[in-house]
Amino acid sequence: MGQTSGHPYPYTDRADAGRVLAGALADYRGRKGLLVLGLPRGGVPVAAEVAGALDAALDVVLVRKIGHPRQPELAAGAVAEAAGERTAVWNDDVVRFWLASAPATGQAELDAVLSAESAELRRRAGLYRPNRPVQGIRGNTVIVVDDGLATGATMRAALAAVRNLEPQWLVAAAPMSCAPAGGITALADDVVIPWADSTLSAVGQAYRVFGQTGDAEVRALLRVE
Incomplete structure (x- = not known):
């Protein structure tokens, strides 16, 4: 796992972070079939810098948090889509507690959140890939990029979705993490985080400028016409 880069922290913005991350991933440049997948929306500007520097194809892996039916801010899991296939990853402790507290309706309510x-995910896939085929993943080197890791749940869901599509080598990459990324290492062949275990309480604290990334910016970076 990458630990340091010599770069002064915090990052200026996502583009700055992407350039630093690209430097940490430089050994992957030139790999045949190299694909960089950004996590919309904030991970895509970072991924675009990485893809440009490594001369790699750029696409997205889509992830949505599955909120607790009564406490939406609490993640019961996440659902991800890559290359047209979806995978759900669950926070087992949260799900068990929820089903025990609402035995009659708990599963149906959880299923409703997953369905929504x-x-x-389908809506965003149509927005970001309206007229282009999904990128090939099977047998290739794939780098999954986000703008930072807080709990790591979103990255874990993305990695699980991509792993199901049988890449030859799977990399998890982010400019920073708020805490040790132990759960990520079991899902990826390599983990690259220049500012690992930053001890910050939120991803936004790693950036001087951390505005919202809109759909229009993501579409422009993906060159959607």
Whole structure:
């Protein structure tokens, strides 16, 4: 796992972070079939810098949090889509507690949240890939990029979705993490985080400028016409 880069922290913005991350990933440049997948929306500007520096194809892996039915800010899991296939990853402790506290309706309510988030994934897939085929993953080197890791749940869901599509080598990459990324290492062949275990309480604290990334910016970076 990458630990340091000599770069002064915090990052200026996502583009700056992407350039630093690209430097940490430089050994992957030139690999045949190299593909960089950004996590919309904030991970895509970082991924675009990485893809440009490594001369790699750029696409997205879509992830949505599955919120607790009564406490939406609490993640019961996440659902991800890559190359047209979806995978759900669950926070087992949260799910067990929820099903025990609402035995009659718990599963149906959880299924309803999953259905709604899956529908949002389909909407975003149509928005970001309206007229282009999905990139090939099977047998290739794939780098999954986000703008930072807080709990790591979103990255874990993305990696699980991509792993199901049988890449030859799977890399998890982010400019920073708020805490040790132990859960990530079990899902990826390599983990690259220049500012690992930053001890910050939120990803946004790693950036001087950390505005919202809109759909229009993501579409422009993906060159959607």
